[in-house]
Amino acid sequence: MRKIVVTSGKGGVGKTTVVAALGRALADMGQNVVLVDADVGLNNLDVVMAIENKVVYDIVDVISGRCRVSQALIEDTESGLYVLPSQSENPLVTAQTFRNVIDSLTGFDYILIDCPAGIENGFHRAVSSAKEAIVVTTPSVSAIRDADKVLSLLSGYRMETTSIVINRVRPNMVTRGEMMSPQDISRLLRTQPLGIIPEDDCITLYSQVGRVPGYAISDKAFKLLAENLHYGTGKVYEFTTSGIFARIFSRRAKARGAK
Ligand SMILES: Nc1ncnc2c1ncn2[C@@H]1O[C@H](COP(=O)(O)OP(=O)(O)O)[C@@H](O)[C@H]1O
Ligand SMILES: [Mg+2]
Numbered sequence: 001m002r003k004i005v006v007t008s009g010k011g012g013v014g015k016t017t018v019v020a021a022l023g024r025a026l027a028d029m030g031q032n033v034v035l036v037d038a039d040v041g042l043n044n045l046d047v048v049m050a051i052e053n054k055v056v057y058d059i060v061d062v063i064s065g066r067c068r069v070s071q072a073l074i075e076d077t078e079s080g081l082y083v084l085p086s087q088s089e090n091p092l093v094t095a096q097t098f099r100n101v102i103d104s105l106t107g108f109d110y111i112l113i114d115c116p117a118g119i120e121n122g123f124h125r126a127v128s129s130a131k132e133a134i135v136v137t138t139p140s141v142s143a144i145r146d147a148d149k150v151l152s153l154l155s156g157y158r159m160e161t162t163s164i165v166i167n168r169v170r171p172n173m174v175t176r177g178e179m180m181s182p183q184d185i186s187r188l189l190r191t192q193p194l195g196i197i198p199e200d201d202c203i204t205l206y207s208q209v210g211r212v213p214g215y216a217i218s219d220k221a222f223k224l225l226a227e228n229l230h231y232g233t234g235k236v237y238e239f240t241t242s243g244i245f246a247r248i249f250s251r252r253a254k255a256r257g258a259k
Contacts, residue, residue: 003102003111004229005130006165007154009146011117013138014167015039017203019114020048021212021219025226027081031109034073036102037086038126039116046085051076058085062104063097069104082108089122099129119153127154132161134194138168139180148189163194165225169237170199182236195225196237 006019016039023035036059037045046052057072062084073082084101087093105111113130116122127133133154137147147164154162166182173179182196202216212219224235 001106001108001111002132003113003130004132004134005113005115005126006134006136007115007123007127007150008117008136008143009119009148009150010137010143013136013143014165014197015117015136016045016048016114018134018136018165018167018197018222018225019045019112021203021222022225022229023081023110023112024079025222026110026230027079028223029226029230031230032107033081033110033112034084034105034108035081036084036105036111036113038098038122039086039114044086045083045114046074049076049083051083055085058087059098059101060087060090060092062101063092069101086114093125095121095125095128098125102129119150123150123153127157131159133157133159134163134165135189135191136165136167137185137189139166139174139182139185141180144180144185144188151189151191162191164189164191165195165197166193167197168199169196171237192234193236194228195221197221197225198237 006015008015019035023033027033035045039045044052046055051074054074057067059072061067062069062072069084073084075082102111102113113126115126135147135150135154137143151162164186166185169182170179174181182193186193198217198221200216200218202212203218205212221237224237227233228235
């Protein structure tokens with residue numbers, strides 16, 4: 001069972017979106033996946049997954065013994081994945097009780113934890129219950145700076161692996177030199193990108209229908225992200241003047257990793 005926290009320094013960079021889309025892509029690959037909402041931000045996971053009307057119990061009910069964890073889990077019937085909903089800040093949710101809930105989730109291949117923004121208590125709670133971390137950043141300077149801070153904080157948590165996902169990349173702007181390239185960002189952060197997700201208007205459909213359509217450009221990128229996570233492949237989006245397409249730059253990635 002892999003316990004992975006999806007975090008970032010800056011809010012609004014796409015953590016919840018990545019958790020939802022990566023979770024779906026892993027479920028589509030036949031994996032048993034549970035998404036744990038530890039973020040009580042603007043876009044809650046249940047809203048992004050369009051299952052908010054199914055929420056009966058949440059993590060606080062589990063901690064306070066009002067229900068069993070299995071009762072609080074909501075199944076997304078379409079993809080077969082499960083969501084454990086959050087509640088707003090509550091003193092019952094400590095690093096220890098949160099971890100107990102995570103540890104009580106059995107029978108899953110993947111537990112993806114949607115981490116709150118910032119580096120306060122919520123960050124500590126979410127991160128200390130995971131074994132692997134994915135840091136989401138966008139190509140903006142402030143997001144990269146915050147991602148850098150989070151990466152150094154994470155080094156104190158003894159993660160088995162830590163990787164980055166670069167979200168909201170606009171290939172045309174990268175080509176014109178108006179946006180930092182994923183390669184530059186990965187060099188700055190001294191961390192391999194596990195995935196590169198393009199800017200995609202279809203992503204807003206998440207909060208309406210709970211899924212990006214199969215034709216969406218980001219859908220392909222999320223599939224590659226899931227494959228990279230699961231199989232350890234190094235496939236990411238590569239940029240060309242004719243648009244973006246999936247290509248392997250794992251040779252380059254390996255060469256850098258081997259240094
Ligand atoms: N690749 C993308 N392309 C377009 N919009 C995106 C992308 N990723 C995220 N968004 C949008 O950005 C906003 C913030 O994303 P969200 O996942 O809620 O961030 P966070 O959980 O980090 O606060 C949402 O409205 C979401 O739809
Ligand atoms: Mg969020």
